[in-house]
Amino acid sequence: MTYTEILKAARLDPETFRGGELTVTTPVDGTEVAALRQHTRADAEAAIARAAGAFDKWRRVPAPRRGELVRRLGVALREEKEALGRLVTLDCGKIVQEGLGEVQEMIDICDFAVGLSRQLHGLTIASERPGHAMRETWHPKGVCGVITAFNFPVAPWSWNAALALVCGDPVIWKPSEKTPLTALAVQGICDRVCRDFGEDAPEGLIQTLVGGHELGQALSASEDVAIVSATGSVPMGRAVAGEMAKRLGRTILELGGNNGMIVAPSADLEMALRAIVFSAVGTAGQRCTTLRRLIVHEDIYDDLLPRLIAAYETLPIGNPLEDGTLVGPLIDKAAAGAMAQALKQAQAEGGTVHGGGAVLEDDFPGAAYVAPSIVEMPQQSAIMHHETFAPILYAVKYKTLEEAIALHNAVPQGLSSCIFSTDLRETETFLSAVGSDCGIANVNIGPSGAEIGGAFGGEKDTGGGRESGSDAWKGYMRRQTQTINYSRELPLAQGIRFDI
DSSP: OOHHHHHHHTTOOGGGSOSOSEEEEOTTTOOEEEEEOOOOHHHHHHHHHHHHHHHHHHTTSOHHHHHHHHHHHHHHHHHTHHHHHHHHHHHHOOOHHHHHHHHHHHHHHHHHHHHHTTOOOOEEEOOSSTTEEEEEEEEEOOEEEEEOOSSSSSHHHHHHHHHHHHHTOOEEEEOOTTSHHHHHHHHHHHHHHHHHHOTTSOTTSEEEOOSSHHHHHHHHHOTTEEEEEEESOHHHHHHHHHHHHHTTOEEEEEOOOOEEEEEOTTSOHHHHHHHHHHHHHGGGGOSTTOEEEEEEEHHHHHHHHHHHHHHHHTOOBSOTTSTTOOBOOOSSHHHHHHHHHHHHHHHHTTOEEEEOSBOOTTTOTTSOOBOOEEEEOSSOOGGGGSOOSSSEEEEEEESSHHHHHHHHHTSSEESEEEEEOSOHHHHHHHHSTTSOOSSEEEESSOSOOOOTTSEEOOEETTOSOOEESTTGGGGGEEEEEEEEEOSSOOOOGGGOOOOO
């Protein structure tokens, strides 16, 4: 398919994508595919006002009816999956299989949220006072701003939007200015679903703003935006959190990841090898859950590393729209420059570099294709504490499990982690309070590829937020403790007497 055909298949009109000030290029070959008009801060403020009006109506709609809207959204996404998956590839450069997988995540979270709409449960609490009852219930919180990054241009929005909508909150989406096309296509789907839903879906329920950081600033600064969920870099998250803190607003932050894998002596090395390659080079190393640090026991290091290096040498790198490609391009040449600088620093810190460097420059002069790199490090030095958004895998040796866990936890980030071992004592220790300090901890699978049923997020510089499954829905609601006196007396708690 041509780029124009991909856009049209996703119901986008290329003729309307001309003359704007935001140039959108595809990482596939670096060519321009759109020139979009950017929204202004005034546009953002108008969108916020519409969303605030929508909140007053949407919170009154019963939660199962709100779930019906999300069910219809999931049906529409199923119908558009193939077209939207290819658009994801055009927009951010990940291979088509991963693009389709990202759309499937959207479908899955819609399914989850539909069931959730009938299970927004509270608690019944025993009261110490006769003739009294206590309850805890949850109410809609307010307008939810969602800021997303280029590497997953649609799935994180859906993790937030599907939950926010069933919880009673309107949603305003600010996608990365590097990947706005998928957001516009999804907004079109949402517009059609809301229109067909009827009067229960108020104007301003789901909106998208295209542009730069000033739009995120507007969402963060507005008293009418109750929640801002932000996915992206640590500096971006700190900026959002700082602005929200000024007005004591709620944030849900999913920021940097510097994910590690411990490979123990008892590990199934064939299984570990497959997991390492997928986790380290998938999405060209541009996932927040990408494997970046490999901590291997010294007794098996010389067995595993040569096999891993050999596997890297045969990886098919190329056009992500073509079948058979496993490694597509980086998002842009700036990302390739950051990768080159990181490899240079790793060498200066004693690392031995395998692979890396630009490839396919003659075929795609405007793009940034690179060979994934493995760097053998003498110890976990400064460069390994830094997240470089590129396919660089650092490898170090360890002697004891305690040493491995200490190495693993020594970095500022705390998103995802894993251990490969068949020793129950090792795996349970890794999952215990003295083990991994990350929000996600896996055994005998890599750090990436999370399912929507579990809460997604991490600790430390990752931000502490949780999205998607489990009880992450509580982040989009406000808690209320209620006490009801159904007696004819007025006893006070703690036995206090106050007679008048």
